[in-house]
Amino acid sequence: MMLRYALRTVRARKGGFLGAFFALLCAAALITACGTLLETGLRGTIATERYAATPVVVSADQNVHQTTVKHKKGKTKVKHKAKPIAERAWLPDDLATELRRAPGVREVVPELTFLAEPLLPGGAVDKNRPAYGHAWDSAALTPYTLTTGTGPEADGDLVIDRHLAERAHLEPGDRLTVQSTQSPRTYHVTGIAAPAQEVRHQTALFFSTAEARRLAAHPGQVTAFGVLPVKGTDTAALQRSVTKALQGSGTVSATKAPHGRTAQVSAGDGRGPVEFLDAAAARTKLVSMGGAMGGTSLLVAVLVVVGTFALSVQQRHRELALLRAIAATPGQIRALLGREALIVGAAAGTIGALAGLPLGSWLHGRFVAMGAVPATLQHTVGVFPPFAALAATLLGAWAAARISSRRIVRIRPAEALAEARAERARPAGGRILMGLALLAGGAVLVAVLSVLRTEPASTPVTFLAVVVLASSVALLGPLLVRAAVAVLGGPLALTGPSSRLARANLRGHAARMASVVTPLTLLIGMTCTVLFVQPTLGNAARAQAREGIRADWVVAAQGPGVPAEAARLLRTHHDTVTEVVRTTVRVGLDKYAAQGVTPGGLTRTWDPDVTAGSLKKLTEDTVAVSELAADQLHLKPGSPLKLTLGDGTPVTFTVVAVYAKGLGFGDLTFAHDLVARHVDNPLATSVLVSTASTQTQLATTLREFPRVHVLAPAAADSIQAARQQANAEVNYLAMGLVLAFTAIAVVNTLAMSVSERVREFALLRLAGATRRQVLGMLRTEALSVLLLATALGSGIALAVLTAFSVGMTGRAAPAVTPLVYVTVVAIAGLLALVGTGLPGRVALRVRPVTVATAKE
Numbered sequence: 017m018m019l020r021y022a023l024r025t026v027r028a029r030k031g032g033f034l035g036a037f038f039a040l041l042c043a044a045a046l047i048t049a050c051g052t053l054l055e056t057g058l059r060g061t062i063a064t065e066r067y068a069a070t071p072v073v074v075s076a077d078q079n080v081h082q083t084t085v086k087h088k089k090g091k092t093k094v095k096h097k098a099k100p101i102a103e104r105a106w107l108p109d110d111l112a113t114e115l116r117r118a119p120g121v122r123e124v125v126p127e128l129t130f131l132a133e134p135l136l137p138g139g140a141v142d143k144n145r146p147a148y149g150h151a152w153d154s155a156a157l158t159p160y161t162l163t164t165g166t167g168p169e170a171d172g173d174l175v176i177d178r179h180l181a182e183r184a185h186l187e188p189g190d191r192l193t194v195q196s197t198q199s200p201r202t203y204h205v206t207g208i209a210a211p212a213q214e215v216r217h218q219t220a221l222f223f224s225t226a227e228a229r230r231l232a233a234h235p236g237q238v239t240a241f242g243v244l245p246v247k248g249t250d251t252a253a254l255q256r257s258v259t260k261a262l263q264g265s266g267t268v269s270a271t272k273a274p275h276g277r278t279a280q281v282s283a284g285d286g287r288g289p290v291e292f293l294d295a296a297a298a299r300t301k302l303v304s305m306g307g308a309m310g311g312t313s314l315l316v317a318v319l320v321v322v323g324t325f326a327l328s329v330q331q332r333h334r335e336l337a338l339l340r341a342i343a344a345t346p347g348q349i350r351a352l353l354g355r356e357a358l359i360v361g362a363a364a365g366t367i368g369a370l371a372g373l374p375l376g377s378w379l380h381g382r383f384v385a386m387g388a389v390p391a392t393l394q395h396t397v398g399v400f401p402p403f404a405a406l407a408a409t410l411l412g413a414w415a416a417a418r419i420s421s422r423r424i425v426r427i428r429p430a431e432a433l434a435e436a437r438a439e440r441a442r443p444a445g446g447r448i449l450m451g452l453a454l455l456a457g458g459a460v461l462v463a464v465l466s467v468l469r470t471e472p473a474s475t476p477v478t479f480l481a482v483v484v485l486a487s488s489v490a491l492l493g494p495l496l497v498r499a500a501v502a503v504l505g506g507p508l509a510l511t512g513p514s515s516r517l518a519r520a521n522l523r524g525h526a527a528r529m530a531s532v533v534t535p536l537t538l539l540i541g542m543t544c545t546v547l548f549v550q551p552t553l554g555n556a557a558r559a560q561a562r563e564g565i566r567a568d569w570v571v572a573a574q575g576p577g578v579p580a581e582a583a584r585l586l587r588t589h590h591d592t593v594t595e596v597v598r599t600t601v602r603v604g605l606d607k608y609a610a611q612g613v614t615p616g617g618l619t620r621t622w623d624p625d626v627t628a629g630s631l632k633k634l635t636e637d638t639v640a641v642s643e644l645a646a647d648q649l650h651l652k653p654g655s656p657l658k659l660t661l662g663d664g665t666p667v668t669f670t671v672v673a674v675y676a677k678g679l680g681f682g683d684l685t686f687a688h689d690l691v692a693r694h695v696d697n698p699l700a701t702s703v704l705v706s707t708a709s710t711q712t713q714l715a716t717t718l719r720e721f722p723r724v725h726v727l728a729p730a731a732a733d734s735i736q737a738a739r740q741q742a743n744a745e746v747n748y749l750a751m752g753l754v755l756a757f758t759a760i761a762v763v764n765t766l767a768m769s770v771s772e773r774v775r776e777f778a779l780l781r782l783a784g785a786t787r788r789q790v791l792g793m794l795r796t797e798a799l800s801v802l803l804l805a806t807a808l809g810s811g812i813a814l815a816v817l818t819a820f821s822v823g824m825t826g827r828a829a830p831a832v833t834p835l836v837y838v839t840v841v842a843i844a845g846l847l848a849l850v851g852t853g854l855p856g857r858v859a860l861r862v863r864p865v866t867v868a869t870a871k872e
Contacts (some may be wrong), residue, residue, distance in 0.1 A: 023359065035358050035768035036413070039324045040364035041371070042757050043317035044409045048372025049379055049753065050310035051401025057302030060643065062288030062295045065215045070125070070242035072258055074115060075290045076105035077278045080602045080660045099607070103598035103662035103696050104129070106237035107279060111262075115241055118248035124241040127154045129699050130232045131578055132221045133194040134176075135200060135722050140184040141331050144391065149196055151228035156266060157242040158211045160220065164188055164209030168224040172449025174203035175222040178210040195724070196231040197698050198579040205633045217292070217392050220623055232459070233698065237478035238367040240290060241398045255283045288392070295392040300391060300829040304749055310478060313754050320535060320761040323490060325357065325416035327531040327768055336421075336849060353417040361413030368409065369402035377403070379753070390745040407850035430780040449852060450492030458485035458812075465819040469644050469698040471553065478820055479643055480752075485812045486538040488704025493530025497522060500804045514792030517780070521797060529797070533767055533805050535762040537647075540809025541816075544838050546751045548817055548832050550744040553679075554737070556825035562733055567594070567621040567704035569714055570732040574723040577699025582690075582721050583614075584596055589717065591707035592617035593690045595700040599662040608645060608659075610680040612691025621704035625682050629653035639669040646671075659684075661694040679825060703734065759847055765853030770794065774859045781864035791856055798852040802845050809844075810837075 022532060046050060067073050079098040086093045132149030134141065152167050152175060160177065163186035174192060195203045210220065223231065232239075245254045248389055259281045281292050289296035329336070329708070344352075376397070380523050383389040388606060461481035468474040469829045489496065501522045522529055569579055571586075586593045597612045599781055615634045624631075627643065634640060639652055651657060655671045675681070694699035705714065705726075714726045727735070786792075817830035 023048055028389075029624035033356070035529050035764050036321070036324045036328050036357075037360050037364045037408055037759055038521060038575050039317075039321050040361050040409050040413055040763050041368040042760055043313070043321060043412065044365045044368025045372035046313045046317065046373055046753055046757050047310060047405040047408055048369045048419045048798040049376035050306050050313055051404055052306075052373065052376030052395070052397050053302050053380060054306030054310060054392065054399055055397045055401055057299045057304075057306055059398075060299065060302070061283075061285060061394045062292055062392055062654060063159070063347055063394065064218060064291050065211075065213075066129075066202070066220075066286040066291045067157050067242060067287045068211075068213050068856045069159045070245040070287070071245060071283055071350060072254050072264070073240050073282045073287050073290050074107070074111070074243060074258060074279050075240040075282065076664065077108045077266065077280050077291060078289075078293065078664070079104055080664065082605050084734060097605055099602060099661060100300065101602065101660065101664045102297075102607075103664075103694065104239065104293055105242070106234050106239060109236055109238045111279065112241060114261055115243060115258060115263075117170070118243075118257045120245045120246050120254050120257045121243055123244040125154050125244065126151075126238040127157060128238045129239040130193050130197055130228075131699075132196045132223075134180065134184070134219075135195055135575075136184050137306065142179070142183060142219065145179065145217060145219045147221060149194075149223055149228060149231055150223045152222040155209060156244075158213075158215070158220075160209040160211050160222070162207045163210045165184070165205070167561070168206055168227070168403065169867045170204075171205045171224055171227040172201075173206050173224055173227075175207040175209050175216070177220045178208055179215075180219050180221075181208045181703055182824045186591070187715045193226040195576055195579075195699075195723075197233050198231060200475060207394050210303065213568075217390075220296065233693075240556065248285045251283050255281055266464060292392040293391060296389045298389050298393050302393070304472075309750055311476070312479050313752070313757070314408065315480070316538065316758060317408075317756055318416075318756065318766075319483065319487055319490060320523045322416040322419055323410050323767060324761070325413070325530050326420040327528070327765060329417075329420040338839045346618055350418065350421055353412050353421045354755040357413040357417035358410055361410045362406075363509070364407040364413075365409030365502070369405045371407060373397060373402065375753075379749075382749055383746065386749070402834075426817055447491050448495070451543055454484055454488035454491060458488055459731040462815050462819045463620030465816065466822040468823045469647075471824070473547075474820055474823055478545060478549060478816055479542070481816050481819075482541050482812055483538070485815075486534065486541055486809075489537050489808055489812075490530070490534040493533050494526040496804065496808070497526040497533060497801075500800065501526075505802055512792070513785070515796050517793040518796035519802060523798060525751040528769055529801055531587070532762075532765055532848075533808070534799050535765050537809040537849060538803065539755065539758045539762055539847075540806055540844050541812040542751075542842060543755050544810065544832075545816055546748065546755065546815035547637050547836055547840070548830055549820055550740070551831035551833070552739040552817060552821050552829075553824055554744070554826070555831045556821070556829070557679045557742070558733055558736060560677040562680075562729065563622050564625065564677045564680055565621070565704060565729050566619075566623050567729065569705045569711060570720065570727045570729055571703035571705060571706065571714070572701075572732060573721075573736065574725065574728055576697055576700055578703050578724055579699055579721060582718050583700065583703050585717055586703070586705055586707075586714070589707070591705055591709065591710065592620045592623040593718065594599050594618055594704040596702045596704065596713055597680070597691050597695060597698060598701050599687060599695050601659050601661055601684060603649060603657070603659045605672070606648075608684050610662075610684040611682045612686045612688040614688045617706070620706045622681075624675035624677045624685070625677045626673050629671070634685070636687045638672040638687075640675060641671055642681075643674055643676055644678050645675045645683040647665050661691075663696075665694055681746065682749070708738070715842060745832045759843075762844070762847050763851040766798070766848060767855045770852050770855040770859065774862070777856075777859055778862070778866075781860075787860050790860060791853065794852045794856045795849065798848040801847070802841075802848045806841050806844070823831070 077101055080160065081096065081098050084095045095863060109126055112124045112126060115121060128151050130149045133147050162175070163178060163835055175190065176186060176192070176421055180186070188207055192203045192205055193200050203252055243254065243258055262279055262281065289399050339349060375723050377395055380395040382387065385389045441484045458481055461484060465474055465477050468477060481731070501519060573581065580595065585594050594614045599610050601610045618631050631640060639657055646652065649657065651671050653671055653673060655670055658666070658668045658669055662665050707714070718724050718726065780790055781787070814830070818828050821830045822828050
């Protein structure tokens with residue numbers, strides 16, 4: 017019976033449920049979109065291209081492993097964890113002997129993959145197809161076959177793929193300059209090759225075997241082995257045979273030893289992650305990003321939906337009070353509201369979940385376009401995200417209805433009828449206590465945030481603190497509105513009849529106004545946090561870098577990096593030259609940003625503010641660490657430090673120095689030559705030069721290196737700022753949908769709040785108020801609510817950003833751009849005025865007499 021009555025109520029009060037329906041629809045779409053990103057990270061397909069004709073690929077294990085054994089109550093518990101390394105791990109080339117002995121193996125093809133960028137005019141280079149170099153004898157792995165010309169025989173010969181030849185208008189006999197891991201070299205194009213099937217995500221350049229080994233810069237090692245079967249051998253049998261052969265040699269084991277350089281055997285879809293390491297690493301990033309977005313979206317959605325349902329129930333207070341008066345029990349009222357919520361939630365959740373699928377696809381496409389996610393990680397959509405969104409929507413709607421109905425079902429029928437005409441003078445005690453508890457919880461999160469010193473740890477706490485503090489505003493809203501009226505009441509009383517009407521409404525309907533304050537506060541607080549958290553961190557890092565660079569000039573490249581030969585040329589002029597190459601290492605399973613710098617004359621070009629030890633002892637066996645790393649790892653000068661380099665090589669170093677400017681220069685600093693041997697791109701990201709020579713003289717010295725530029729430190733800092741802004745845009749997009757949802761909720765709530773006041777507007781008109789005065793009252797109310805929300809939202813953002821700044825930079829100096837802040841408040845104000853003005857004008861079109869005499 018209650019379900020039938022609920023269906024009739026929803027059908028008869030479509031307008032009253034429209035706001036809740038729209039809020040739930042947006043929430044479902046947002047959760048579905050985030051869910052598709054999460055699913056793509058968990059099981060997105062990485063299709064192979066380079067190894068298309070190779071059924072089995074043997075490559076090095078790309079993970080660091082850690083096994084822990086715990087003995088508790090007579091039981092032994094073994095836990096194994098693995099984390100990906102930053103660079104490509106290599107295998108010894110003599111492993112081919114073991115592979116050739118495996119039954120069913122016809123041929124083993126060693127593969128070399130290395131940086132090889134053709135230096136061509138901008139239009140001839142496809143930025144969506146990074147270029148890699150290979151040895152020509154591995155062309156069979158795809159396979160590539162010559163369409164014209166001959167294969168490379170001499171060290172100066174080169175075969176290019178057909179796509180590059182067509183874009184750059186190259187033919188056999190032309191010359192092409194390539195920037196690889198060494199100095200740029202001009203090659204003679206001897207042939208053009210085409211793949212047997214479409215290759216869309218890379219450009220292939222083939223060198224002679226000797227030249228490929230020189231450029232790969234890993235003597236005695238290979239990237240992978242392609243294993244080709246004897247005719248009639250199926251892939252599964254070949255994979256088992258190869259695995260068994262490697263296990264017999266001790267290269268592959270069922271349980272990999274921590275930090276062991278072991279091999280892995282891949283077939284089918286497992287070949288793609290071997291080929292596209294960036295796509296494999298992007299899985300973790302998408303899982304983290306999708307989870308963070310989804311979690312924040314869910315929290316915001318719950319807050320918005322509860323507020324929307326609370327306003328909807330408040331508007332129906334008289335109807336529900338009458339039901340109580342004619343003997344409806346509290347359980348029946350709860351059942352009625354719960355079923356109404358489920359009906360609305362089912363409709364909104366279904367439509368929203370379907371709308372979230374193209375939204376997730378668009379979001380993935382934008383991440384690919386920004387370079388945050390490689391195109392090789394294909395967007396995956398299953399049934400779980402939409403069904404999870406529908407379930408979350410139903411649960412959220414039902415819970416919101418239960419929370420919103422607590423007051424009406426707990427009081428006596430006579431009190432319900434009394435409250436239907438006049439709002440309670442004071443919020444319920446339980447609501448105040450819960451609001452204070454959330455306020456205390458938010459304060460605890462802010463305090464915790466001030467001691468968190470890593471970005472992965474602080475980022476989720478940052479946004480959680482904003483949501484928790486905004487939730488406390490939602491519960492304490494009526495008290496906050498009355499406090500604001502007490503402050504603004506005097507000025508409002510002096511500014512005309514519209515302002516006096518607005519003051520009376522604010523004072524008499526604090527709960528209704530509080531429902532509008534909450535989404536506005538959340539919008540301003542969340543937007544300011546999103547926009548200013550990255551600049552706070554980036555500005556502090558750049559400030560440390562500016563203070564720490566003592567060099568007169570910075571050499572940078574518009575491309576993969578600065579070749580070592582360029583640094584050698586500068587040193588022949590007796591200049592102090594420091595090459596800088598960057599990587600990521602792991603201590604245990606924890607990831608640390610690291611760099612390699614040239615030790616000779618280091619203190620003349622670089623000053624990281626050493627607080628203990630000395631940089632003069634920096635060699636290939638030692639390391640300097642930041643104060644953060646020293647605190648986390650309990651290190652000091654003389655301490656041993658075991659870690660895994662970017663390519664999976666385990667090494668033990670001795671700490672020789674501790675420095676303060678870790679935010680600007682990374683947590684670990686090694687000797688340049690050591691790091692260069694263990695990264696995919698050994699070219700320097702920058703070269704610091706201390707010299708008496710002018711910029712023009714340095715540029716003349718480096719004229720044989722295309723795309724290498726000599727910059728002043730200030731110019732180099734500007735380039736770094738632009739890169740940080742590009743990286744920040746990914747985070748802006750990630751949280752932009754949450755902010756858009758919040759903005760929609762602001763307009764939705766404002767429209768609901770105004771639409772219920774049609775009878776009030778009619779009575780004001782009949783009492784003598786003009787249409788202009790009623791609209792003026794609405795504007796004054798909106799601006800008053802905006803002022804309160806701006807103060808609360810700005811206060812929340814300032815507290816959170818200050819704590820974030822203290823934890824991450826050691827200083828209470830959040831980076832707030834005044835113009836951006838004013839723009840945020842202006843947009844919030846525009847939403848508030850539009851959300852009240854348009855519904856108000858629509859409500860005033862009906863004749864007052866018609867409204868006043870109509871049934872409620």
